[in-house]
Amino acid sequence: MAQTGKAGALAQSKNGKKKAEHKPKPRPVISPAMLPMQGISEVHTPDGTFLQRNDAMFTAMKHTQGEFSDFFRALRDEGKVLGHRCPGCRHLIIPPFMRRCPACNFVDMQKEYVKDTGIMVATPVITVFAPSRFKGQEPFGTGRVFLETADGKLSDTAMLVRVRTTRGTIRPGIYKKGTPVKIAFCDSRQGEMLDIFAVPQNELTPQQLAKSPLFESEIEWGRLSETEFGKPTPQLQKILQEVRAHFQELAEMIPQSPRATANLANWRRTVTIRTGGGTFGLVLIDGELQVRKEGVKDPDLILAIQDPTILLTWLRDSTEPVGDSVKSPALTDLVIEGTLILNKPELETVTRLDRVPRSLRRDNVAVARSVKPHRQTP
Amino acid sequence: MKDVAIIGAGMTPCRSRWVEKTFWELAQMAVSEAVHDAGIHINEVEAGVAGIYNDIFEFQAIPESGFQGIIGLQNKPLMRVTNGGATGAYAMLAAHNMVASGQHDLVLVVGVEKALDCYDYEAESNTPAVVQTIGYSWDPWFERPLGAHASESYAEVIQAYMDEHPGDLAPMARAKIVELLCEHAQNNPYAQRLGEKVTADQVLHSRYVVYPVRVLETCVYTEGACALIFASAEMAQKIRERTGREPIWLTGTGAANEPYFVGNDITRYKVLHRIYSDHVATKKALQMARINIEDVQVIELHDAFIPQLMITLAEMGVVPLGRANDLVEEGIIMPGGKLLVNPSGGLVFGGHFVGGSNMMSTWSAMREMRARDLEHGLIHGTGASLSMYGVAMVLERRA
Numbered sequence: 001m002a003q004t005g006k007a008g009a010l011a012q013s014k015n016g017k018k019k020a021e022h023k024p025k026p027r028p029v030i031s032p033a034m035l036p037m038q039g040i041s042e043v044h045t046p047d048g049t050f051l052q053r054n055d056a057m058f059t060a061m062k063h064t065q066g067e068f069s070d071f072f073r074a075l076r077d078e079g080k081v082l083g084h085r086c087p088g089c090r091h092l093i094i095p096p097f098m099r100r101c102p103a104c105n106f107v108d109m110q111k112e113y114v115k116d117t118g119i120m121v122a123t124p125v126i127t128v129f130a131p132s133r134f135k136g137q138e139p140f141g142t143g144r145v146f147l148e149t150a151d152g153k154l155s156d157t158a159m160l161v162r163v164r165t166t167r168g169t170i171r172p173g174i175y176k177k178g179t180p181v182k183i184a185f186c187d188s189r190q191g192e193m194l195d196i197f198a199v200p201q202n203e204l205t206p207q208q209l210a211k212s213p214l215f216e217s218e219i220e221w222g223r224l225s226e227t228e229f230g231k232p233t234p235q236l237q238k239i240l241q242e243v244r245a246h247f248q249e250l251a252e253m254i255p256q257s258p259r260a261t262a263n264l265a266n267w268r269r270t271v272t273i274r275t276g277g278g279t280f281g282l283v284l285i286d287g288e289l290q291v292r293k294e295g296v297k298d299p300d301l302i303l304a305i306q307d308p309t310i311l312l313t314w315l316r317d318s319t320e321p322v323g324d325s326v327k328s329p330a331l332t333d334l335v336i337e338g339t340l341i342l343n344k345p346e347l348e349t350v351t352r353l354d355r356v357p358r359s360l361r362r363d364n365v366a367v368a369r370s371v372k373p374h375r376q377t378p
Numbered sequence: 379m380k381d382v383a384i385i386g387a388g389m390t391p392c393r394s395r396w397v398e399k400t401f402w403e404l405a406q407m408a409v410s411e412a413v414h415d416a417g418i419h420i421n422e423v424e425a426g427v428a429g430i431y432n433d434i435f436e437f438q439a440i441p442e443s444g445f446q447g448i449i450g451l452q453n454k455p456l457m458r459v460t461n462g463g464a465t466g467a468y469a470m471l472a473a474h475n476m477v478a479s480g481q482h483d484l485v486l487v488v489g490v491e492k493a494l495d496c497y498d499y500e501a502e503s504n505t506p507a508v509v510q511t512i513g514y515s516w517d518p519w520f521e522r523p524l525g526a527h528a529s530e531s532y533a534e535v536i537q538a539y540m541d542e543h544p545g546d547l548a549p550m551a552r553a554k555i556v557e558l559l560c561e562h563a564q565n566n567p568y569a570q571r572l573g574e575k576v577t578a579d580q581v582l583h584s585r586y587v588v589y590p591v592r593v594l595e596t597c598v599y600t601e602g603a604c605a606l607i608f609a610s611a612e613m614a615q616k617i618r619e620r621t622g623r624e625p626i627w628l629t630g631t632g633a634a635n636e637p638y639f640v641g642n643d644i645t646r647y648k649v650l651h652r653i654y655s656d657h658v659a660t661k662k663a664l665q666m667a668r669i670n671i672e673d674v675q676v677i678e679l680h681d682a683f684i685p686q687l688m689i690t691l692a693e694m695g696v697v698p699l700g701r702a703n704d705l706v707e708e709g710i711i712m713p714g715g716k717l718l719v720n721p722s723g724g725l726v727f728g729g730h731f732v733g734g735s736n737m738m739s740t741w742s743a744m745r746e747m748r749a750r751d752l753e754h755g756l757i758h759g760t761g762a763s764l765s766m767y768g769v770a771m772v773l774e775r776r777a
Contacts, residue, residue: 031500033499033500034499034500047398048398050397050398052397052495055437057434063518065519068519068520091646095519095520097638097639121538121640122534122541122650123537123538123540125530125533125537125588125590126586126589127525127529127530127588128585128586128588129505129506129509129529129587130506130525130527131506131510131512131513131525131527132498132500132501132506132507133510135498135501137525142524142526142530143534144534144640144650156642156646156647157639157640157647158639158640158641158650159520160520160521160524161524162524162525172589172590176541177538177541193523193524194523194524329583329585332586333585333586336586336589354585
């Protein structure tokens with residue numbers, strides 16, 4: 001494998017020919033939207049009024065990768081994972097987080113490449129609510145992998161990686177402890193941990209499995225065969241009508257609730273919802289929700305759910321004065337549990353919709369209305 | 379080592395946000411309460427330890443520097459301790475050692491934290507910024523860039539434990555513990571969630587934060603402070619003659635930090651399905667106190683997450699590993715059971731002001747030991763990536 005020392009130099013197309021180098025547009029480290037404007041505001045409490053000042057605690061960095069530079073360079077330029085092996089105890093560590101083995105009284109460790117195949121140490125976890133700097137990436141899975149070594153064993157330490165699936169968004173059941181995985185490489189790499197991710201070996205073809213390094217663009221993504229529901233049954237069609245009617249009701253309630261309007265503010269998405277009872281559409285435009293009888297053309301997001309009754313339960317919790325007896329799981333939970341499938345990892349739209357029912361209750365909009373069942377969506 | 383007594387404790391109420399107060403004021407409030415509780419003058423205190431977890435939460439590097447005059451320790455030694463979630467317990471360990479070594483007879487330990495001044499201007503919410511701030515505790519090369527954060531990290535341990543022990547940490551057992559701690563918290567006048575009622579059913583229907591952990595199974599973010607006064611046996615005796623009040627004795631301490639990276643060899647790496655630090659720390663503390671876990675009647679345990687509380691109790695030896703459901707199903711920690719766990723409501727309901735949460739646990743255990751006439755209590759602190767820091771301390775009542 002050629003070593004060019006340039007970011008993304010190994011990017012290849014499916015036919016093996018080298019593609020033009022990806023040069024991602026530089027982005028600011030901190031999103032401008034996260035930067036506060038100067039100002040002082042007042043907070044009123046039962047004990048009085050107190051001042052709070054807009055501020056930030058930041059230090060810009062040119063943060064050294066130091067002795068880890070070789071590891072990150074190997075990811076970026078060679079498409080390989082580098083470990084360190086102790087000549088004394090023969091332990092092989094990934095990532096190569098230290099250069100001397102303390103168990104052998106700090107004998108120098110040696111560089112050694114590991115394979116790009118291995119197993120999950122444990123079932124990965126799935127982040128639904130992310131820290132500020134990872135907002136927009138949810139849901140994402142993270143887990144630890146032991147990688148195979150040249151001597152046919154596994155590394156002695158495990159490396160934390162993002163775990164992905166070719167079949168929609170990450171959800172439980174795809175990975176478990178011991179699942180065989182392959183490390184794949186992003187086409188465009190910076191020399192950082194997000195340059196790589198794990199894919200279950202059983203989602204890859206023998207050819208993909210045999211190829212090293214395997215690039216993101218060589219994998220077939222977005223296979224949502226689970227969302228082809230066949231011909232709708234009359235029963236599910238009827239339920240879908242109710243779902244549409246309740247969504248319409250929800251759309252009419254939102255303008256009456258400042259909180260619910262705020263939940264959907266500054267957000268624009270066209271959404272197609274596919275169910276076992278048929279398809280319909282939602283359009284979110286800056287605080288407003290519109291319902292479409294059919295799916296939206298070229299939607300920003302596709303949601304797929306076999307049983308529309310589940311959506312109906314969520315809607316009833318949203319539009320009826322249920323008080324404390326909320327029984328429906330949150331939409332985010334339906335995504336995480338794999339009941340509601342997204343065509344891409346973008347949870348923000350669903351998270352915003354999830355906030356609406358509570359807002360309607362807090363603004364007493366839900367209590368003030370009652371929903372007539374079976375009303376046809378206009 | 380010399381015997382160490384705890385002769386006074388002071389708390390501020392726990393709140394999600396104290397917009398009314400800075401961390402200077404919170405620290406002073408707690409110290410003032412503690413010296414009055416102990417029946418001493420602050421001038422009698424010889425040295426201090428400040429537990430403050432995170433500079434960013436306080437919006438100041440070396441945040442303890444402003445305390446020196448405020449808490450009355452001018453021209454005396456004050457050491458700041460920061461050890462992740464276990465900061466409070468480690469600060470207490472430092473204060474204990476200062477007295478046990480014979481260097482000082484009267485030492486103040488104060489733990490304080492802000493959190494909710496952090497604000498995400500993009501999301502227009504505090505929470506993502508607080509989570510991000512805690513996320514800065516992960517290493518900047520390998521794990522933080524992947525989005526590692528506290529819930530994700532603890533969830534990894536919980537999930538790995540469930541892989542190892544399928545069926546344990548059952549959802550209903552977890553939910554019932556939440557319900558129990560909510561009830562306990564109603565007896566804690568300083569609890570953040572005083573007046574709240576959370577049922578097991580609500581827990582089972584609450585959202586996932588990080589799969590497989592639900593939002594009602596997690597600790598809260600808290601602002602507050604707690605202070606304790608540690609004394610040598612001679613000093614404790616003198617003060618008892620003055621106040622007529624029996625101290626609580628700190629008879630055992632243990633601490634252990636697991637390695638950062640995961641592997642199979644528990645002597646060299648973190649084994650993901652264990653919280654081995656809790657096991658080692660508890661064993662050491664019990665050995666030092668010359669008691670067994672069965673002798674402990676109240677445990678104030680650092681419950682960052684309810685499933686972690688269950689694993690920790692198993693690591694402590696209350697139940698075998700893999701049998702944590704017994705805590706609920708056998709009624710061990712339930713009302714009328716043989717072990718009282720987190721009568722303060724724990725960090726989930728009482729509050730988690732990181733620098734001082736474990737001191738709140740101590741305040742609560744002392745209170746319960748006196749009120750219920752209990753002989754032995756156990757305090758626990760955990761923290762850092764994958765729950766790798768562990769501290770345990772045995773309390774004894776000799777009255």
